[in-house]
Amino acid sequence: MAYSEKVIDHxxxxxNVGTLDKSKKNVGTGLVGAPECGDVMRLQIEVDxxxxxxxxAKFKTFGCGSAIASSSLATEWLKGKTVDQAVQIDxxxxxxxxNLPPVKIHCSVLAEDAIKSAINDYRKxxxxxxxVFEEKVH
Amino acid sequence: MLKLPIYLDNNAxxxxxxxxxxxxxxYFTEHFGNAASRNHPFGWEAEEAVDYAREQVAKLVGAxxxxxxxxxxxxxxxxxxxxxxxxxxxxxxxxxxxCTTEHKAVLxxxxxxxxxxxxVTYLEVKADGLIDLTELxxxxxxxxxxxxxxxxxxxxxxxxxxxxxxxIAKKHGVLFFTDAVQAVGKIPVDVNKDGIDIMAFTAHKMYxxxxxxxxxxxxxxxxxxxxxxxxxxxxERGMRSGTLNVPGIVGFGKACELARLEMADDAARxxxxxxxxxxxxxxxxxxxxxGNQEHRLPHVAxxxxxxxxxxxxxMGFNKNIALSSGSACTSASLEPSYVLKALGLGDDLAxxxxxxxxxxxxxxxxxxxTIKSVSETVLKLREMSPLWEMFKEGVDIDKIEWAHH
Numbered sequence: 001m002a003y004s005e006k007v008i009d010h011x012x013x014x015x016n017v018g019t020l021d022k023s024k025k026n027v028g029t030g031l032v033g034a035p036e037c038g039d040v041m042r043l044q045i046e047v048d049x050x051x052x053x054x055x056x057a058k059f060k061t062f063g064c065g066s067a068i069a070s071s072s073l074a075t076e077w078l079k080g081k082t083v084d085q086a087v088q089i090d091x092x093x094x095x096x097x098x099n100l101p102p103v104k105i106h107c108s109v110l111a112e113d114a115i116k117s118a119i120n121d122y123r124k125x126x127x128x129x130x131x132v133f134e135e136k137v138h
Numbered sequence: 139m140l141k142l143p144i145y146l147d148n149n150a151x152x153x154x155x156x157x158x159x160x161x162x163x164x165y166f167t168e169h170f171g172n173a174a175s176r177n178h179p180f181g182w183e184a185e186e187a188v189d190y191a192r193e194q195v196a197k198l199v200g201a202x203x204x205x206x207x208x209x210x211x212x213x214x215x216x217x218x219x220x221x222x223x224x225x226x227x228x229x230x231x232x233x234x235x236x237c238t239t240e241h242k243a244v245l246x247x248x249x250x251x252x253x254x255x256x257x258v259t260y261l262e263v264k265a266d267g268l269i270d271l272t273e274l275x276x277x278x279x280x281x282x283x284x285x286x287x288x289x290x291x292x293x294x295x296x297x298x299x300x301x302x303x304x305x306i307a308k309k310h311g312v313l314f315f316t317d318a319v320q321a322v323g324k325i326p327v328d329v330n331k332d333g334i335d336i337m338a339f340t341a342h343k344m345y346x347x348x349x350x351x352x353x354x355x356x357x358x359x360x361x362x363x364x365x366x367x368x369x370x371x372x373x374e375r376g377m378r379s380g381t382l383n384v385p386g387i388v389g390f391g392k393a394c395e396l397a398r399l400e401m402a403d404d405a406a407r408x409x410x411x412x413x414x415x416x417x418x419x420x421x422x423x424x425x426x427x428x429g430n431q432e433h434r435l436p437h438v439a440x441x442x443x444x445x446x447x448x449x450x451x452x453m454g455f456n457k458n459i460a461l462s463s464g465s466a467c468t469s470a471s472l473e474p475s476y477v478l479k480a481l482g483l484g485d486d487l488a489x490x491x492x493x494x495x496x497x498x499x500x501x502x503x504x505x506x507x508t509i510k511s512v513s514e515t516v517l518k519l520r521e522m523s524p525l526w527e528m529f530k531e532g533v534d535i536d537k538i539e540w541a542h543h
Contacts, residue, residue, distance in 0.1 A: 011453055017521065017522050019527065032541060033540070035486035035525060035535060035540065036486060038448075040540075042524035061523070062446070062447050063447045064449035067447075068450060
């Protein structure tokens with residue numbers, strides 16, 4: 001199976017690889033997937049408390065090229081968005097942007113899960129109620 | 139000059155040796171006859187070529203030419219060998235013993251037999267990929283008619299104790315079948331010394347053409363028969379009907395002859411290159427060799443790079459190096475290699491494996507390039523891996539409650 005150019009580009013030059021300080025109150029961390037499934041994503045956001053804008057986003061991913069590309073693209077999209085806007089990111093937007101084939105859609109679902117999980121971690125740390133999301137099929 | 143891409147997936151298939159192609163060409167055009175045409179020179183030429191190739195094939199495995207049945211490949215050989223014995227010896231029993239790391243052509247054939255009323259025992263393998271001989275003997279019962287154990291494994295290259303297995307089968311009056319696809323032409327295989335009754339092998343894993351293989355069926359001590367799985371003209375002593383693939387057979391014969399003459403040199407050279415590759419990659423921390431290293435094909439190494447996912451790893455160099463991974467990220471099931479899991483490897487290590495299959499045309503320059511590319515990609519991906527970071531921080535990954543999908 002050939003990868004799309006965008007997947008190859010994110011894989012070769014991933015954006016925002018790294019780690020944010022999870023002890024900070026304005027950093028939300030999402031860790032999703034499982035080693036047994038061959039995919040683990042950790043996505044982190046740093047939020048400006050005053051404006052609710054995501055000022056930084058970082059990821060680390062254990063997985064195939066599409067999983068790496070999905071998380072790399074997700075971090076790019078997150079930066080500059082408010083938390084409320086970030087919640088709206090849909091996995092199908094990632095699929096479309098990266099031209100993921102059907103067998104790789106689960107990578108995009110995982111990235112969406114990682115975003116939501118990071119947002120909820122941030123909300124929890126800041127005394128906000130966790131959002132409930134409808135579960136997507138992987 | 140180093141020519142890219144490099145092919146290191148020789149367990150999947152091998153390139154054809156140009157000398158094999160050269161031998162085949164006249165049999166597509168000039169000598170196109172049907173080997174079963176008994177009444178004219180076109181048929182005679184074809185038959186003569188087939189007879190000669192049958193001798194070349196038989197000689198490689200120490201068989202009599204009459205014991206070689208040409209097939210379309212090893213999948214057909216596995217089906218014909220196992221189903222053929224099951225049907226032919228139905229009056230003696232219905233129990234077959236095999237093992238969990240067999241190729242799908244054997245496992246699915248056995249499943250088919252189970253659906254038609256047969257009984258199959260699937261032996262587990264030990265952590266090194268070899269079967270336990272005591273367990274094998276204990277599994278034999280009065281209704282057992284066949285032991286089907288592969289010669290060498292396609293994913294990890296481990297070589298089963300064939301002579302010990304055949305001795306146990308013989309002691310209990312049970313026939314012994316082996317899928318020897320990965321072994322024939324690579325290491326010495328002798329049907330008599332090894333005590334093999336039925337054996338499937340194929341040309342395209344030993345620098346011959348695709349679409350041609352053989353089933354060895356013993357004629358003496360004991361005389362073995364298999365029930366044909368295709369009805370037709372009664373070719374190949376009635377065991378495999380169908381017009382003979384003469385050019386393929388000629389190529390298979392030539393490939394066998396070359397293997398017989400060059401196997402020892404190829405194996406010595408390739409095992410040195412394989413060891414160089416393996417030793418260099420093992421310098422990377424948290425890297426593991428899968429399967430027994432003493433009883434292993436000389437040109438194969440299966441290595442897991444922990445905390446890096448195999449398919450992601452392949453992507454780092456698959457434009458330039460052709461390799462396989464035990465990861466199955468592309469499959470709908472997301473299940474990694476069943477062979478590696480059978481060794482007791484955790485799914486994470488199975489997902490992190492690469493299979494290196496060297497071949498006759500592999501050069502040292504290619505191995506040096508591969509060492510560099512693979513090492514660099516592993517290090518790069520580990521920098522990107524959350525699991526690697528946790529490992530480095532001393533977090534026990536097995537203790538984390540992962541969300542399973």
